[in-house]
Amino acid sequence: MIEIIPAIDLIEGKCVRLAQGDFASKKIYYENPLEVAKQFEAIGLGRLHIVDLDGAKRGKIANLNVLKTIASRTKLTIDFGGGIKTDEDIKSVFDAGAKMASVGSVAVKEPEKFFAWLEQYGGEKILLGADVKDGKLAIDGWQTATKIEIVPFLKNYFAKGVSQVFCTDISKDGLLQGAANNLYREILEHLPKLKLIASGGVSKTEDVFELEKIGCAGVIIGKAIYEGRIKLEDFAFGKNVS
Numbered sequence: 001m002i003e004i005i006p007a008i009d010l011i012e013g014k015c016v017r018l019a020q021g022d023f024a025s026k027k028i029y030y031e032n033p034l035e036v037a038k039q040f041e042a043i044g045l046g047r048l049h050i051v052d053l054d055g056a057k058r059g060k061i062a063n064l065n066v067l068k069t070i071a072s073r074t075k076l077t078i079d080f081g082g083g084i085k086t087d088e089d090i091k092s093v094f095d096a097g098a099k100m101a102s103v104g105s106v107a108v109k110e111p112e113k114f115f116a117w118l119e120q121y122g123g124e125k126i127l128l129g130a131d132v133k134d135g136k137l138a139i140d141g142w143q144t145a146t147k148i149e150i151v152p153f154l155k156n157y158f159a160k161g162v163s164q165v166f167c168t169d170i171s172k173d174g175l176l177q178g179a180a181n182n183l184y185r186e187i188l189e190h191l192p193k194l195k196l197i198a199s200g201g202v203s204k205t206e207d208v209f210e211l212e213k214i215g216c217a218g219v220i221i222g223k224a225i226y227e228g229r230i231k232l233e234d235f236a237f238g239k240n241v242s
Contacts, residue, residue, distance in 0.1 A: 002212040004235060005047040005197065006040050007222035008033050008070075010063040010082075011054055017223045023057065029226045037070045043232045048076040049102070049166070049199075049220045055083020059105075059140070064096050071097020079127050090117055094125070102166065104129035105139040107157070108146065115160060123163035127197075130154065132183065133170040150183070151190050164195035166220060172201030179207050181214060188215045203229050 008015050011023075015030035030036045037048060048070070054062035061083040071078055080093050081102025093101050101121070107114040107128055118126050130150060131138045137148040154165060167187065169180030179201045187196055197218035198211045204224070211219050224230040 002208065002216055003047060003197075003218035004045065004208065004232070005049045005218050005220045006036075006045060006225055006232070007049045007051065007199075007220050008036060009051045009053050009222060010066055013063060013066055015226075016053070017226060018053070023053070033066050034069050034073060037074050037076060040232070041074045041076055045232065046077055047218070048074075048078045050078055050080045050098075051102070052080070052082030056081075056105075056140070057143070059083055059085055061089055061092065064092060067093070067098060068096045081127070081129055087113075087117075090121075094121075100125050100127045102127045102129045104131060108137060108139050108148065108153075118161050123161050126162070126164075128157060128162050128165045130165055130167045131170055132167060132180075135183075138170060151187060154187060154191060154194065158191050158194055162194075164197065164217070166197035166199050166218075168199040168220075169201065177201055178203060179211055179219075181210060184211065184216055185214050205230060205234060 009017055011026060014028050015033040015036055016026050016028050019025040040048060050067060052061055052063040067080050077099045079100035079102050080098040084090050084093060084101055084103055085106060090101050103114060103126060132150050135150055137146045137150060137153060138144060139146060169183055172180050179198050184196060184198050195217040197220060198216045199220040202208060202219060202221050202224050208219055221230060225232065
């Protein structure tokens with residue numbers, strides 16, 4: 001059973017979507033993110049993925065108050081990422097009500113710090129974010145390309161205690177042209193026990209079921225919900241859909 005995880009991406013406190021991480025493509029969907037979070041909860045969803053795009057771009061958390069508001073006024077299990085760089089940052093995210101911290105750039109640039117967090121908080125509270133373009137990692141809110149290949153990277157981190165990863169194919173994100181099925185298939189062939197959450201490109205209900213067949217544990221969906229391509233009411237919730 002695959003878990004559907006709606007995404008709220010934040011710029012200046014508003015719910016937006018980008019295409020392929022391009023800030024110039026910003027489209028505002030909700031002025032008040034709490035409204036849409038409550039809608040997700042009312043439908044029966046249990047999870048929420050919040051991305052602080054301002055924080056990711058600046059390298060400093062910028063939308064912590066939105067997290068506090070949503071966490072205090074819903075019962076959603078929230079993972080929050082974007083701009084988490086220091087011990088104080090990750091503590092503030094948990095103090096604000098997130099159940100998981102999504103960490104990407106620090107895991108690549110400061111692995112010792114990342115693994116210290118993993119040891120301190122446990123694998124169930126750290127969600128490794130792996131953003132990929134042409135099979136290689138991109139960091140700093142997708143603005144910096146690396147030469148690090150995704151599968152060896154994940155193998156290494158899984159061996160050191162990472163249990164859950166959300167992986168975004170940047171070339172697919174926000175375009176509503178289907179998910180990176182081949183990428184996820186390749187990752188799970190090498191790491192069948194990894195809790196892999198797909199992200200990017202999902203445009204219709206069939207995409208979700210295809211990711212379930214591949215073996216993904218969850219799928220993050222943003223633009224397809226906001227554009228009405230996927231109607232969450234069509235799924236049978238509890239927290240999962242089969």
